[in-house]
Amino acid sequence: MLILSISKTMAKAGVTSTSLLALLLLLFVKFCASDTSILNRKAAPRGRVVSEDGRYVIVFHAGGVFTMVHVFRFDENANLLKINGSLEVFHQAQKTISSYAEDPAAILSFVAPLLEKAIYAVPTNLQPETPVIFGAYDELYLLGEEKYEKILDVVRGLFSESPLLYKAEWVNILPAATQGAYLWESINYLMGNVGGDYSKTVAVLNQESASVQMAYAVSAKxxxxxxxxxxxxxxxxxxxxxxxNYYLYSHGYFPFGAYSVRTAILKYTNDSYxxxxxxxxxxxxxxxxxxxNVRAAPSGSSYEKCRANVLQALHLDATCYVENCTFDGAWNGGGGAGLEKIYLTNGFQNTGADVGITTHSKPSTDLRLLEYEKFAKVACGASTFEDAHNLFPSVPLFDLPYLCMDLVYVYTVLVDGFGIDPTKLVTAADSVPYGDSSMRIQWALGLALELISSNHTKMQDITNVFAPSRTFVQIV
Structure with missing residues (x-):
């Protein structure tokens, strides 16, 4: 029985929440009463209007703000196929798994329904060969190994009793560098760049809540x-x-994401303001x-003084043992043709949209990084919270007091950290047209794509999708 097995798995993981029994009973009643439950669906497809050809992949995306599930469908050549008219089946819960560190069992209250919806999108006869993968962001490491392993074990227990193809190692923390590589695959696949020379592809600079990533293709040489x-x-x-076949440079910078970098910047104040x-x-x-401690200076925010703190936080003077480094002592990959065209995604795009540099109403916006600097100076010049709100009404109220810091950081990390010419034309994007539709830019598609494109004849032979480093050709 699914619920009993989950209970045993959580007990092995040391989960002893007082809410466990009530939660399991609630889930049991819900699952048994639902005419679309996992238990019943093993025996009946419930009349879904879904073509039963193609290969399906289910990917959970456990980020710093939401928990999402994606269902993709591909043909034998790894071309993306629609599911009931859409390029993906997508559901999300406005909850993060890290917020349940003290009560891992409660994660089932939103992960189980997401799994339920994902399974419903897959034809019954294809479910045993459909992999389910759960990638959590690397900020989960901040909880400590004991806590994050309990969280992951609860998810493993749930997945192990589903009708899907499951491996314990497919439920894990996704390293930032791997996330960047999968984002690169996703955006270049959707743009139709895959299949040509590496020089025809675009680079990706991505910002999440805890890390930023750079990914681009390089030559075999x-x-x-x-x-x-x-x-x-x-x-x-x-x-x-x-x-x-492609060789990708990809590196993740932690803790330099949208929220974590604030702590790095605050460390370079004098702890008074x-x-x-x-x-x-x-x-x-x-x-x-x-x-x-976050205390505004008596004179208010200052673009120049804030930028000085951001430059310190980037550790531009960190020891670097090779030429061509970015920041925090990291190698930049050497550059090249794969870095000529740059796409800014997620946090970089969203911050721009909040202040009017970019927009969510269009898939992408071409811009120069000088625009981030211009808006940063305006934000840092706001004399009061009300003034800032009047200037930037679309910025969430929680983020508004940090808007000066956030914009200064975006400009500084891109120009001083990654070394991009501030006058260079780049593209900020949150989706890419594909056929007669479009799809949001996301690493989940890249992971599914690489798994489907694998040289392995059977998906169950694939072990670690969280650290792709296969050698497919001899480099000469």
Whole structure:
């Protein structure tokens, strides 16, 4: 029985929440009463109007703000097929798994219904060969191993009793560098760049809540000559996409995401006040249990003084053992044709849309990074919270006091950190047209695509989808 098995799995993981029994009873009643439950669907397809050809992949995206599930369908050549008229089946819960660190069992209250909806999108006869993968963002590491493993074990217990193809290692934390690589695959696949020379692809610079990532393609020669960094993640990995081979440079910078970097910047104040927040703001910023004093300077925010703190936080002077480094002592991959066209995604795009640099009403916007600097100076010049709100009414109220800091950081990390010319034309995007539809840019599609494109004849032979580094051709 599904519920009993989940209970045993959580008990092994050391979950002893007092709400466990009530939650399991609630789920049991819901599952048994529902005419679309997992239990019943093993025996009946429930009359769904879904073509039973193609290969399906289910990917859970457990981010810093939401928990989402995606269902993709591909043909034998790894072309994306529609499911009931849509390029994907997508559902989300406005909850994060990290917020349940003290009560992992409660995660079932929103993960189980998401799984239920995902399974419903897959024809019954194809469910046993449909992989289900759960990728959690790397900020989950901040909880400590004991807590995050309990969380992941609860999810593993749920998935193991589903009718889907499941491996315990497919429920894990997704490294930021791997996320960047999958984002690169996703956007270049949707744009139709896969299949041509690496020089025809675009680079991706992505910002999430805890990290930022850079990913772009390099030549086989550049991959062969890449410097080695013992004890450090591989900067360049091999990827197989729709019968095409690529070498990708990908690196994740932690903690330099939209929310985590605030703590790094606050460390470079004198602990009495900061020039990066709106005048009159005085709170404690809680990031994964660590508290930071946030006190606005008596004179208010200042673009120049805030930028000085951001430059310190980027560790531009960190020791770098090779030429061509970005920030925090990281290698930049050497550059090249794959870095000529740059796409900014997620946090970079969203921050721009909040202040009017970009927009969510169009899939993409071409811009120069100088625009981030211009709006940063306006935000840092706001004299009060009300003034800032009048200037930028679309910015969420929680983020508004930090708008000066956030915009200064976006400009500084892109120009000083990644070394992009501020006058260079780049593209901020949140979706890409595909056929007669469009799809949001997301790493989940890239993961599913690489799995489908794998040289393995059976999906169950694939072990670690969270650290792709297969060698598919001999480099000469």
């Amino acid at each position: 550049a991959a062969a000559n890449a410097p080695k960094f013992p004890g450090v993640e591989e900067y360049i990995t091999a990827h197989h996409i729709q019968s095409n 900061t020039y990066c927040v709106t005048n009159g703001y005085n709170v404690q910023y809680n990031y994964y249990g660590e508290m930071y």
